[in-house]
Amino acid sequence: MTNLTGKRIVLGLSGGVACYKSAELVRGLVGLGARVNVVMTESATRFITPVTLQALSGHPVYTDMWDARVDNNMAHIDLTRDADLIIVAPASANFMARLAHGLADDLLSTLCLARNIPLLIAPAMNREMWEAHATQRNIQLIESDGVTLLGPDSGEQACGEVGLGRMREPQALLTDIIQYFEKRSTHKRLLGKRVLITAGPTYEPIDPVRGITNRSSGKTGYAIARAAFEAGATVQMVSGPTNLVSPIGVSCINVTTAQEMYDAVVPIASQYDIFIAVAAVADWRVAKNFNEKIKKNKGQPPTLTFVANPDILATVAALPQAPWCVGFAAETHLLSQHANQKRQSKNIPLLVANLAQDVMHSDHTQVTLFDEAGEYALPAGLKSDVANQIIQAIADRMIQPHSN
Numbered sequence: 001m002t003n004l005t006g007k008r009i010v011l012g013l014s015g016g017v018a019c020y021k022s023a024e025l026v027r028g029l030v031g032l033g034a035r036v037n038v039v040m041t042e043s044a045t046r047f048i049t050p051v052t053l054q055a056l057s058g059h060p061v062y063t064d065m066w067d068a069r070v071d072n073n074m075a076h077i078d079l080t081r082d083a084d085l086i087i088v089a090p091a092s093a094n095f096m097a098r099l100a101h102g103l104a105d106d107l108l109s110t111l112c113l114a115r116n117i118p119l120l121i122a123p124a125m126n127r128e129m130w131e132a133h134a135t136q137r138n139i140q141l142i143e144s145d146g147v148t149l150l151g152p153d154s155g156e157q158a159c160g161e162v163g164l165g166r167m168r169e170p171q172a173l174l175t176d177i178i179q180y181f182e183k184r185s186t187h188k189r190l191l192g193k194r195v196l197i198t199a200g201p202t203y204e205p206i207d208p209v210r211g212i213t214n215r216s217s218g219k220t221g222y223a224i225a226r227a228a229f230e231a232g233a234t235v236q237m238v239s240g241p242t243n244l245v246s247p248i249g250v251s252c253i254n255v256t257t258a259q260e261m262y263d264a265v266v267p268i269a270s271q272y273d274i275f276i277a278v279a280a281v282a283d284w285r286v287a288k289n290f291n292e293k294i295k296k297n298k299g300q301p302p303t304l305t306f307v308a309n310p311d312i313l314a315t316v317a318a319l320p321q322a323p324w325c326v327g328f329a330a331e332t333h334l335l336s337q338h339a340n341q342k343r344q345s346k347n348i349p350l351l352v353a354n355l356a357q358d359v360m361h362s363d364h365t366q367v368t369l370f371d372e373a374g375e376y377a378l379p380a381g382l383k384s385d386v387a388n389q390i391i392q393a394i395a396d397r398m399i400q401p402h403s404n
Contacts, residue, residue, distance in 0.1 A: 005033030007181065010079055012088035012108045013053075014095035015043025017158045018124035018167035022089055023048060025170040026056040032174070037062065037079055039108050041095070065107040080115045087177065088112070089150075090124030090167045093135050099147070100138035116248060120180065122173055123152045127163030140363060143384065144219065146226050146247055150176045189395035191232030196272040196323065197225045198265060198279035198312065200240035202258045206304065207290040215356075216280035216330075218242035220365060223387035224278055225250045231391050236272070238264045240279055258282050258309035269316045274394065275323040277313040280330060285309055314346050324349065324398050330356035339370045350397055352390060369393055 009029055013022050029036050036057045040050060050061035060069060062079065080086060088095065088108070095109070099121070104110040112119055121142070129135060130152060143149065151168040168176070199221020204212040218239060225237045226247035235250045238261055246252040255261045258281045269275055287305040294302050317325045325348040331338045332355060339353035351370045366380035367390070378389050 003032045004029060004178065004181070007034045007085070008083040009034050009036050009177075010083045010086045010111070011036055011038050011057075012086060012091075012112070013038065013040045013044035013048070014088060014090060014092040014108065015041055015046060016090040016092050016124045016167075017047060018090040019044055019047035021167055021170050023052055023056055025089060025173055026053055028170055028174045029177070030057060032178075035059070037083070039063070039079065039111065041106055041108050043092070043094075062107060065110060067107075080111050080117055083117055085118050085120065085177070085180070086112060086115055087120040087122065087150075087173070089122035089173060091121040093123075093125045093129045093132075096121065096123065096135065096138050096142060100141040100145075118148065118180070119146075120148045120150055120177070122150045122167050123165070124167035125152075125165045127161055127165040130163075130165040143382070144222075144363075145245060146384075148180070188232035189392060190228060190274075193233045193274060194272040195225075195228045195233040195235045195274045195276065196265065196269060197221060197228065197235065197237045197276045198239070198261060198281070199225065199237055200242040200244075201280045202240045202261060202282045202309075203256050204258065204282045204285035204309075205289045206286050207292065207294050209293050212282055212285065213241075214280050214282065216240075218244050219363065219383050220328075220387065221278035222247060223383045224276060224390060226384070227387040227391040228274075228276075230388075231395065233274075236268070238279070240281075258285065258312070262310040262312050262315070265312055266315055266319075269323055270319055270321040272323045274326070274398070275313075275316050276326045276328075276394070277316070278328045279312075281312060282309055311346075313348065317346055317348050324394075326394060327351040329353040332356055335368065336370075336375060339368070339375075343370050350394065371397065 013019050026036055037059055038053045038057050038061045040061060040063045050063060054061045098109050099112055102113055104113045150173060152164055153166045153168050154164045155166045156162050200218035201214045201216040222244050225235050229235045229249045237250050237252045239252055239254055241256055253264050255264055284306040287307045313327050316322060327346055327348050329339050329342050329351060331353060335353055335355060339351055343351035349371060352367050354365060354367045363382055365383050365386050367386060368375050368377045378386060
């Protein structure tokens with residue numbers, strides 16, 4: 001893609017001296033054929049005027065959530081419904097904090113919260129603000145919600161200090177935006193496919209206050225669901241209990257126990273082309289959970305009887321019209337041996353495995369793919385990046401729907 005003809009882009013500006021770069025960014029976007037609607041926070045108008053950006057974009061600039069120029073007075077909805085992308089440049093530390101926590105107290109933050117399109121942000125702030133623990137926590141939340149960060153760059157800042165925090169230059173941002181559209185247009189490898197994904201842990205109750213679970217955060221499963229959707233698939237996720245928000249565009253069924261997950265997955269699995277079993281499903285549950293809290297009996301622990309939970313992946317793989325199945329294995333030792341055994345016992349074409357102690361509750365991961373041709377380690381990286389690699393690997397290996 002050498003131009004942006006036909007693309008509709010919402011450019012948001014939050015307060016910061018880097019707003020002067022946004023004028024050049026608008027000029028560049030328009031020059032490449034994009035239609036640009038500019039939305040500014042009140043603070044942004046202190047650094048550059050709406051008049052300047054209106055002249056460069058050729059369209060009215062929006063600063064007020066209650067803008068009467070919008071027929072239904074819902075600029076926060078209407079501005080994004082026919083757009084392809086939102087980019088906030090500059091994105092201040094304050095704006096990023098509001099975005100991370102879902103605040104919607106002005107037009108720009110509200111339309112970002114109400115969006116159904118991709119969101120890119122170009123951070124711009126003092127190096128100490130960028131390095132602050134609060135900002136770094138907010139970055140993790142923002143990225144876990146599927147927002148893409150462009151930068152920041154390192155260099156001399158308006159305050160005279162040098163370090164990370166400079167907003168990327170307009171030409172670099174133009175390249176980023178072009179590459180983003182190119183990636184989305186050329187990587188729709190699962191367009192038209194229906195994907196069913198399990199994610200998160202399960203929780204098996206012992207009594208009303210105790211239960212058996214595991215340390216799965218659900219981050220990998222949610223990242224894979226997002227990557228499958230971005231690859232063009234229709235995605236249904238069945239999730240155990242997590243603290244995560246379902247990715248935009250992904251339908252989610254929430255369950256608690258392994259049996260509930262089994263009951264949600266198995267009846268519908270044959271309707272899907274691909275089944276990706278990422279969830280860390282408990283292998284056992286107590287044979288009988290208690291209706292009342294188990295009380296101490298002179299310090300003696302209770303005797304619990306366990307029964308096996310149903311094997312969701314093996315059941316789906318054995319269906320008469322089974323989808324193309326992908327399993328996951330979190331091991332602690334002998335990774336290759338255990339992963340190969342699991343893939344063969346489940347009779348599935350692909351298994352993704354890692355060492356649990358290396359990735360639990362981290363935003364980074366490293367996985368190895370196991371198929372009939374052998375094993376292949378993917379490069380370590382953010383779970384969101386590795387998820388994209390896994391989806392590409394699935395697309396590469398799939399020959400046709402319902403093949404095993």
